[in-house]
Amino acid sequence: MNQAGQRIKSYDAAAPDNEGKTVNQSKSLTQVDDPMVPMPIPRQVPAKEGMAELPGTRLGYWDTGGDGEAVVLLHPASGSALIWLYQQPVFAKAGYRVIAYSRRNYYNSDPAPEDNPGTGSEDLHNLIEFLGVKKFHAVASAAGGSVATDYALSHPERLLSLTVSSNNLAARNGYIAETAARIRPKETESLPRWYWELGPSYRAANPEGVQKWVELNHQSVTGKGARQKLANVVTPAKLETLKVPALLMTGVADLATPPSITRMIARHVPDNEVSIVAESGHSVYWERPEFFNRTVLEFIGRHPNPPERGS
Numbered sequence: 001m002n003q004a005g006q007r008i009k010s011y012d013a014a015a016p017d018n019e020g021k022t023v024n025q026s027k028s029l030t031q032v033d034d035p036m037v038p039m040p041i042p043r044q045v046p047a048k049e050g051m052a053e054l055p056g057t058r059l060g061y062w063d064t065g066g067d068g069e070a071v072v073l074l075h076p077a078s079g080s081a082l083i084w085l086y087q088q089p090v091f092a093k094a095g096y097r098v099i100a101y102s103r104r105n106y107y108n109s110d111p112a113p114e115d116n117p118g119t120g121s122e123d124l125h126n127l128i129e130f131l132g133v134k135k136f137h138a139v140a141s142a143a144g145g146s147v148a149t150d151y152a153l154s155h156p157e158r159l160l161s162l163t164v165s166s167n168n169l170a171a172r173n174g175y176i177a178e179t180a181a182r183i184r185p186k187e188t189e190s191l192p193r194w195y196w197e198l199g200p201s202y203r204a205a206n207p208e209g210v211q212k213w214v215e216l217n218h219q220s221v222t223g224k225g226a227r228q229k230l231a232n233v234v235t236p237a238k239l240e241t242l243k244v245p246a247l248l249m250t251g252v253a254d255l256a257t258p259p260s261i262t263r264m265i266a267r268h269v270p271d272n273e274v275s276i277v278a279e280s281g282h283s284v285y286w287e288r289p290e291f292f293n294r295t296v297l298e299f300i301g302r303h304p305n306p307p308e309r310g311s
Helices: 088-093 120-131 143-154 175-182 186-190 193-197 200-205 207-220 259-266 289-301
Strands: 009-012 048-054 057-063 070-074 097-101 136-141 159-165 246-251 272-277
Touching: 048 120, 057 120, 070 120, 070 143, 088 097, 088 289, 097 120, 120 143, 136 143, 136 289, 143 159, 159 289, 175 259, 193 207, 200 207, 246 259, 246 289, 259 272, 272 289
Parallel strands: 009 272, 070 097, 070 136, 136 159, 159 246, 246 272
Antiparallel strands: 048 057, 057 097
16 A cells, blocks of 8 residues: 555556466567567558647647547656657557657757746647647657656646556655665766666667667757746645546666656655566656556546546
8 A cells, every 4th residue: 555545556567378488489479578679660550740839939740640538648857749759659559649749959949048948747738739639648768758647736636547667756865866866876977878767678689679779869859949848846745636537657677767756756645556576677658668558558448538427
C-alpha cells in the first residue's frame, strides 16, 4: 500500500518462459522471447504534420487523426516529435488518435525567449485546445514526464490517464529530488548523452539502434532558447493530490531514475501501477519498444473515456 492507501501493482519485464533456459537461436524471436533482439522500425501510418499557432509560440506536431481516443506523446529532453517511430503505427492500429509534438527549443518548434519562456504544461494545454481534443491519455518519457505531471496537476479534468517513464514526476523539492540529485554528480555531465540515455545491454546488443538514436537526438535538440518553467512546485505532498490514474515505468539500468526512485514516487501517487523494465536504461520507449507499447496499451485500455450521460 502507498501512503494514500492504494495498492501498488508491480510488473517485471523479464520474459519468464526463458528464465533459466537456453534460447533456441534458430527460430525467429521477438523482444518478448529475448529482450535484446533488435526490433526493426515499423512502417509509419499516414499522419498530418503541421505547425500549431499558439499564444506566444509555434509548435510543430503530427497527428494520425481518426475518431479514437487521443494519445499525446511527450518527448524526453533528448528527443522531439521525431522519436516515436516504434509507437506511432502500433498505437494508431490499436484504434487511437496519436499525436506528438516538439516542445519549445526542439525540432520544428520556436525557441523560448529569455524574458518569457512560458510553461510547457500551458503550451500543451493550448495545443490540445488548438487540435480540438477534449480528453486524452498522456504518454511521456523522461523530461516529458515533468511536463505531463505538471499538466495533470493543473488540468486533471482533461486527462484519461498518465503514463510516465524514466522521470521523477517533476519533483523539485523534498527527499525524492534530493535523492535524484545525489546519484548524479557533476562529474557525469561530461559523459556523452547516449551513455546516460541508453542502457549497457542495449548498447552492446544493438549498435545500429544506438546510431539511429544518436541521429534523432542530433535532429531534435536545437540548443537554442531558454528553459521553460513548471506551473506547480512538486513535492511528495503535492504528488499525493494527483487525481489521474498513473503508470510509472523505468528501466533496471536507468542511471537517472532507477527503480528505487520510481518506488519512492509510487508511495505518494494515489492511483498507480509500477513497471520495472528488464534490460533497459533511460529510454524504455526505444530500447524495449515491444514491451513498452504492450504495457502502455494495456494500461490505457483499462482507463477509457466514460460514455457521456444520456448516450
